[in-house]
Amino acid sequence: MRYIVIGAGAVGGTIGARLFQGGHEVLLIARGAHYEALKRDGLRLITPESSETLDIPAADGPVPTRDDDVLILATKSQDTIAALDPWPADLPVVCAQNGVANERMVLRRFEHVYGMCVWLPAQIPQPGVIAAHAHPYSGMLHVGRYPQAVDDGLAARIADDLSKRGLVGRAVPDVMRWKYAKLLGNLGNAAEALLGHVPGLPEVVERARAEARAVLEHAGIAYATPEEEAEVRGHKVDARPIEGVDRGGGSSWQSLARGAGSIEADYLNGEIVLMGREHGLPTPVNETLRREANRAAREKLPPGSMPLETLQALIAARSAA
């Protein structure tokens, strides 16, 4: 089996590197300066304990495919459709992304779709370099068929392959339940990106999560419980410092820091806004975070550019509207 990692950035680069170290055939798909560096110098994987350069094949677009290829999609959600467009629809696709919208988007064109719940803090400190901040495992990955559990053996095989080196893979029958739980966590991404690490951040994040829990409950959507998540916490897949690498924040923070011009908020806070609208529930906190994060990305503002009081006032105005 060959793993083709589409969007070999922070998450895709780590997964590709760990699979490659585990002895699997891997092809990284990247673009721009990151692709040029991967092609020229190989992928440098830095962890809290080690730094290793890996000579993993890379391409900057689609290649002739084989029957035993598996596509691991690791772009931001807003890039899902464009990134998959050139690839043949008969290949299995694993959505190694946050949010809960990608699998359904992908299922429109691809028949064999798998979700992956990604607990894996990482970043691209410079082109060609991936910093994987958790240790001793770089991450924990729950994987399962979407929309329903079909025991075709592939999820179990992928979980085994991931577990060979530096990652914990788990095949599960209910991957979206895990992804909804992770979505609750990622509602803090936009707030962190907008505010930076100010003392008022946890309170804003908790308000966004409380709003989301009410929406999920109303919609009858189950998500993994904190008790179930204990195994994830047990593997300590939270970010640790790496000497010489500054990890300012999570993936949305990184989008602003890079001046990427887009951010994933429509698929994180925006998912709660969408469900709130479908079920007639107000979601002013998530709505404000979604809108303001998009504006900050569009205007290429750096992380932490919004004062807490400004955000609180915008949320209050939205709540009163």
Ligand SMILES: NC(=O)C1=CN([C@@H]2O[C@H](COP(=O)(O)OP(=O)(O)OC[C@H]3O[C@@H](n4cnc5c(N)ncnc54)[C@H](OP(=O)(O)O)[C@@H]3O)[C@@H](O)[C@H]2O)C=CC1
């Ligand atoms: N970073 C983290 O710690 C974590 C991230 N996640 C989730 O994982 C997913 C990926 O995030 P992350 O790894 O941070 O994102 P990154 O931006 O680091 O990596 C995504 C990569 O995909 C590239 N890309 C986008 N479109 C294409 C395309 N059409 N062809 C080739 N390459 C493409 C991007 O290039 P370019 O920069 O040019 O756009 C970028 O290099 C997101 O859903 C995120 O929420 C989950 C857990 C932790």
Ligand SMILES: CC(C)(CO)C(=O)C(=O)O
């Ligand atoms: C949980 C967290 C913050 C881990 O890095 C993440 O999922 C992200 O950065 O998007």
